[in-house]
Amino acid sequence: MSAPSRDDLIDFIYNEARMLDDSRFDEWLDLWTPDGLYWMPLEYNQQDENLVTSLLHEDFFMMKLRVERFKGERTFSQKPKTRCHHVIQRPFVDKMDADAGEFVTHTAFHYVETRLDDQTLLAANARHDLVLVDGRLKIKRKRVDLLNSDAAFGNIQMFL
């Protein structure tokens, strides 16, 4: 890929959601740059990443740890497995800088997670910072803002 089109960016976001829903986590990890960062703030409009608690603020090692944990024989909170489902709105392309190889999308989505008899519905917005690496789009940063990030939750076990 030389310069991605708007459709390439939008397809990328849809494909990522489908990978998560299909539990293709190793493929999903491959979408990230090695210095990728996944952030899910705790506060509405949170600005500070480090000195205030977040729900998630994880580097590639931690994401990989989650994926490996899902597979573990003694991961009891994944016996039985959680399933998830994303319904995403068509992403906005907020930044398209082909020269710098930097792209930003904004995606509104609903997310459902289910295990045993429980089902949780969350509404969220995702901001993806994408970069071109060796002609492939990669996620450098993903920020997920839950609509009710300050609410009390039970378990949220999968990736939004």
Add this chain to the structure above:
Amino acid sequence: MSRYANDRSAIAALVRPTEVHRDIYIDEEVFQLEMKHLFANSWVFVGHDSQTPSKGDYFTTEIGTQPVIMVRHTDDQIYVLHNRCPHKGTKIAIDRAGNTGKFFRCPYHAWSFKTDGCLLAIPLRKGYKDTGLEESESVKGMASVGAVKNYRGFVFARLAPEGVSFEDFFGDSLSSIDNMVDRSPVGRLEVAGPPLRYMHRCNWKMLVENQTDTCHPMVAHESSAGTAIKLWEEMDKPEGTKKPMAMEVIAPFMSSYEFFENMGIRTWPNGHGHTGVHHSIHSDYSAVPGYFEQMVEAYGEEKARAILGENRHNTVYFPNIMIKGPIQQLRLFQPISANKTLVESYIYRLVGAPDMLLQRTAMYNRLINAPTSMVGHDDLEMYERAQEGLHSDGLEWVNVQRLYQPGEDFEVEAIENGTTERQMRNQFDAWAKYMTMTMQEAGQ
């Protein structure tokens, strides 16, 4: 059918020296009695005074299941008021925090109250002329809780007007709060952002017991901490690569039984106690540049070493909080019903200390105690399985026997092997005491 109300003996019989009856966890009537007796007679954590730094600042929370407002009055003192208009019962404030200025005003009929709760004004007051309003409960304004104590910024309240004093209730256990606050070179903590809020479908006491349960980490957290260690070892990395902060936080959960045995547990009277007497899973964090020098500057080298040499792991303040001194965290186990508990995990800034300490604390909080945390998932799975399993009629008792010694006296401070369940027994001893002290015998 009431099985426990007004029956002191029936409640006392739920606690035996080495086991407790399942109704302590699953029975709604026992839960209601806990709210009425245990949570009224003991000193319960309300909030930190840095959550209400200015006059008129308020914070809403619950003591047990009682809605209260913590507010800073014009005299700069912290007051804790029942969050209920004395007129029709409307909650005066429902946002988590705010500033009300010089007075509270009920949004329903505009009755207003000073920030110490006193009635300030009633619109169209002439309508109460000659009705005997001054004899009513309502005229007293917003009711205060029984007693309030601000201990080095941590605000506790006793709902009952009469009862054990703050000092007698906590005794020497306050040394854990002291150590946490002393870790600031200026001796002050400030709340850092909102708490993580994690809903648990289990009884609140399961969470409290788990704080000093040192035989579960290497089992229940093998999935997260064990996998982390394995992944780190397998990773292709240059010789001598420094462990990332996240690994320093998560890896010690896989420490051996021997490690936890040697770490030690101390119990104090009234159900308080802590793990990590000699060392703990927080002992081996990397030094933060400049911090030790600041501490020496503030306290002198000997005292600075003594403060930082304490590595208490979890200190349980009965009934329902735990603090981690070395990382300035407080977890509140808020009872909602027999099978529902809200866990709020707060972190605090050591005023005057380097930001990197707070950064590690924030990381610890989200890695271990968030609804999105792997370690949290491990624990919640066990609590919820236990809450469901306890409904089985196969057995009615829960075992708390590990390293039991006949004739244990919980009125005396003790230091024991770090894997003892003495602290759980200590909590149940206090539970029975504070539950029954204001109860009658059946038939009275």
